[in-house]
Amino acid sequence: MATVSLELTEIQATLLRSRPAPYYGTHVMLRIDDARGGRELLHRLVPHVDSAADWWLHDNAWTAVTLSYAGLVALGTPEATLRSFPTAFREGMAARAEHLFDFGPNEPKNWEAPFGSGQIHVALSVFSGDQTKWRLASETAWTQFRELQGVTLLMSQDFGAQPGDLNSFGYKDGIGQPAIEGSGVEPLPGQGRPIKAGEFILGYPGESGVPLVMPQPDILGRNGTYVALRKYQSRVGAFNRFLRENGNTPEERELLAAKLVGRWRSGAPLTLAPERDDPALAADPRRNNDFDYAKDPHGYQVPFGAHMRRMNPRDTELAQLTDVNLHRIVRRGTTYGAPYDPDAVSEGDDEIPRGVYFIAMSAKAMDTMEFLQKEWINKGDFMNLRERDPQIGLQDKDSVFTIPQHPVRRRIHGIETFNVLRGGEYLFMPSLSALRWLANLGS
């Protein structure tokens, strides 16, 4: 096992435990109505929050607890402490719409309640690879707040257990993750060199050699991290129509679906399987991420605008000087709602509730999300393109997607927005000691 230099018993499990396959779970959002109730909630939850100490136990259920800035305020957190949090976190995701390029259909005024209302104070998630363990852990969590005065349940969403573990568009997702130095987690081939822990966990040196700014006091900030949560509605009808309009045979459509992302829907990377899907490759975590773009300088295998290449350019030569290791996130997204339907083509199908709770974690999650949204998702200059991310970009009336190929590149016009933002929030994921500190406020 790789060296451990992090306080694993303090860090919440979600940061290091990878999403199991299959995965089950629940997201719960709560509002704190009075500080006493909020503190009692944390007091009751802490014994059930798992640490990253046994990060390899994916099948065990684990519970994660996060708080928004509004939640910290409702808890009665001291003013000086509140002021020590970064501006973006304090403003909350809805107020950062301009920085996140959340315009038009993604504007906060269009969000689903309770998102955007400032009422989401505590977000609690239960994850498991085992259905029974999930239900038990979920029931345990519910027991803590069911009868509790001073907190209100805003919403609860079960997720996962999709057939074949595919997302709402029929893709296997969540494969590429950064390796975190000192976590003790053995890096998988293709993850790249382990990145300094401080980029993902507060209190440790980051890539520049110094720790990132941390909220105060030390016990509150250390070993914590930030979470960017974004709930998307997947417009499956529009996506299927797009494949059918721009691919004449099932093979062409699958290849087109692959070109949008950089992986076949099975998860096999185009770089290693450029012409035909390879399900065995897709299923092997020691092979399915083991590639770089050294042999693809023209984007003939993976288009420069493909979602995966944008989100992690690896060794792609970018238009401007970039340190890709500064823009990585740990992803724990969860699919929710109806499963993928290959025959869905109507506008009504676009509205059937299904999509993803996109969850990104890093010691500077707000900065990274805002950077990605503005620079790498809704702009293409870094790849010398004038187009947006085909999977999560906010498309215009005549948006295009370019597929480099011989002899002439293919430019598809009229690509629509496939994932629409229904809400989101910035959250703080405290260490276990920090949760106890918060639970003990006022005493």
Add this chain to the structure above:
Amino acid sequence: MQTQQETQSKPTVLPQKEVDTMMQDLRELYKDAPDYIKRALEELRGGISEIPDTLMETAGRIGARQGVVSELTVIAPFAKGGAERLRKLLALTHGNFSATEKVGSVHDMRFVFLENDTKMLFATAYDGDWDDYLDDFVSKIPNELDVIFWNFEGWPGIHSPSIKDYIAQFQVAAEAWYVSNPRLSVPQAKRLEKIDKALNEFLDKIS
């Protein structure tokens, strides 16, 4: 059509002895600097030993040039009430620089009010030579220039023979001037954008 030179030409590498001398000169220069700066300086050796193919030259009477692109930097005092008038003018015309478009040789241009509106910084990047540039402006957009520059102390009027002396008096030459595409003039850039658009439309049709 003029044939283009290869844009990515290899820079010349200086002989080691020369680089050694340069590094020694620099160490001497930075002998009182903090340690982290001294260390940083040592790291620059690789970059220092390469000479780019387009070097900084003069733009004519005053100012620097790299390739075809020159810089002009002027800091001039406002006349009484001039700052206020110019602000109004800029606000009312909503940053409309169609006049500059007409001249066709200006890459970029900025107006910055300094020191409590007592001075103005005017900084521009333009094609070619200083004298020609000013002649061009005077002949193409005399009215715009008069309306703007009358707000400055001592402006002699655009048709005065001392106009170039006036500019030179307030111009400061750059010590260093860098341009990313030194051979790309404004008309050339516009031409390339047209070609790109047409080419894309053509390729869309045949693919």
Add this chain to the structure above:
Amino acid sequence: MQLQPETQSKPAALPQKEVDALMQHLRDAFKDSPDYAKRALEELRDEISTLSDARMESAGRIGNRQGEVSELTIIAPLVKGGAERLRKLLKVLHGNFQAADKVGSVHDMRFVFIDNDTRLLFATAYDGDWDVYINDFATKIPNQLDVLFSVVEGWPGIHSPQVKDFIVKYQIAADAWYVSNPHMTVAQARRLEKIDTALAQFLDKIS
């Protein structure tokens, strides 16, 4: 192969009533100007009535942008002997700004000493928003940045969390900013130059 010429779209125009109102405001502002300036103003009516399609926007925390191209203008105090040191450093580098090439998004950049070598004017045109990539520069070209800006009084070092605030302290937003090709990034320009060369060779072959 016959490439279609680009259709020249006519720029939008303000309604006459608005132009009349604008002209009246301007006449008021210029009521004390000499006759030649007043006459020049009247000549500008047509121009004032056209709207440019690229509006000046914010380049992030501070500074302005037109299309993709932003301006950053800094006037900062130099340490004692700093001007001399920087002047020598720039000379030794022969105007070699490899770091700027590496950054890849700098259109142009100038270093000017003002106020008797006590202050540095640094003015650049670059792509995008300025603070977005500063952390990347800090890990990729820290030495170049530190050695260059160590001559500025109070420079905290590129790795300091205060570095962005430091820059903002000395940055002055331009009141007007014009760019001839607002949608042409440095990378785009380089790509188009390559395409132009390839196109010329292709046309040579088939003619």
